Amino acid sequence: MEQAPSGLKLFGSWASSYTHRVQLALKLKGLDFEYMEEDLNNKSPSLLLYNPVYKKVPVLLHLDRPIVESVIILQYIDETWTDRPIMPADPYERAVARFWCYFADDKLGPAVGAVFGLAGEDQKAAVAQVHENLKLIETELREGAFKGRRFFGGDKIGILDIVLGCGSYWLAVFDEVMEVKLVDPEAFPLFHAWLRDFEEQEEVKEIIPAIDRLLEYARGIRQMMLSLKDTPTAAAPAATTTTTTTTNDNSNVAVESGSGV
């Protein structure tokens, strides 16, 4: 297999936001790379070799050395190819960016994932949690650390845009699939405007899968999850055979905690 001139190879999964983050960063940096689509139900020996601790995507291989965990990979890319930086230069700004990247994966992601996995009153509570988290970000955009900025990174997309943006497209998908309202433009006008702006960027459009593909994918998983909640019926065996697909694919939806899938 021929190696890309930059010596980069990315192991990922098409529906994984964490994978999209790395693809976007590489695209912004103008770096070519070889891509390996992983079947998360049948992980390749390479993936298990390069990420023995977590066995997850994405894994970036550079000159045969693996880097894992998406936010760690993003910083590695930024520090190795210093043109078109994605991290701020100022130490305080950097700490702020890192903090919100952490928040995205520690709080917001799992909260959105919880919405997806629940129904009824439980789901309502999960939606409220997402709103709490979005409110915090909205506040920073309105009057805090990101006041007056077009992107979290300033005039250009930065690391936090990449981290929040690759994943936030699921919000609209979930809104449609489950008839919830996660990103209300009235409640979160700045976040909503930022997301639309982010999704309009050329590089982003080239990375994020088509909305109907995401919708179909989410609908499929949601069906499975809801049918698993029902009492066992004749239909149950069909659901069970696809259970492993569900659990692995669901973790693809990069709204789980952790940076990989």
Next chain:
Amino acid sequence: MILERMAAAGEVVKLVGSWGSPFVVRVGIALHLKGVGYELLQEEFGKKSEILLKSNPVYKKMPVLIHNGKPICESMIIVEYVDEVWASAGPSILPADPYERAIARFWAAYIDDKLPSAVPILIGALEGSKEQAIEQIFTTVQLLEDAFTKCCKGKSFFGGETIGYIDIAFGSWLGGLKAVEKMVGIKFIDGEKLPLLVGWAERFCSNDAVVNIMPQVDMLIEFSKVFQKKN
């Protein structure tokens, strides 16, 4: 608790936290490594101070570093901040090479994935299976023993000749681990299984930047009684 050391002229550095928290200890070590004077604002157990709530509204957790009025949250993020701001003072905490930095960040994230969800269970501060917690700690320290050889390159610390990022991430837990070892009667940093870590732990704990900050085992055991009373 008042001034730990005299702050440099014009710099106001405050650390909001508690003496027993490994997360707070991390920041203290980093500041000591860089020779930065700071004031520890000791949090009262069971209560969150106004300053904590105001400076960390998102998580309401310690530590928070307040540098010239600006708050920085999350212990390892604070450690990177300290390393960058006081880059010319003292040795680098993070390695210079991007790949080594990625490795350092990985192990710090791994430690934070495994230890905070296991160690507190054993002192009764967190609900959960004790057996699982013990197993998790064993797995963690074993992996770190294996990682040590690759990171240290024949020198004293994960960071090489001087204390680095992984040393701080993991070493900050040594007081707590020793306390837990006494409380449950299990040796985690076992000389037979983890010969490298045993030596490393001694060097780390006796280091100038650590020795006055690492909480004493007896004090931690005494402190943890407050959790046992509830059970």
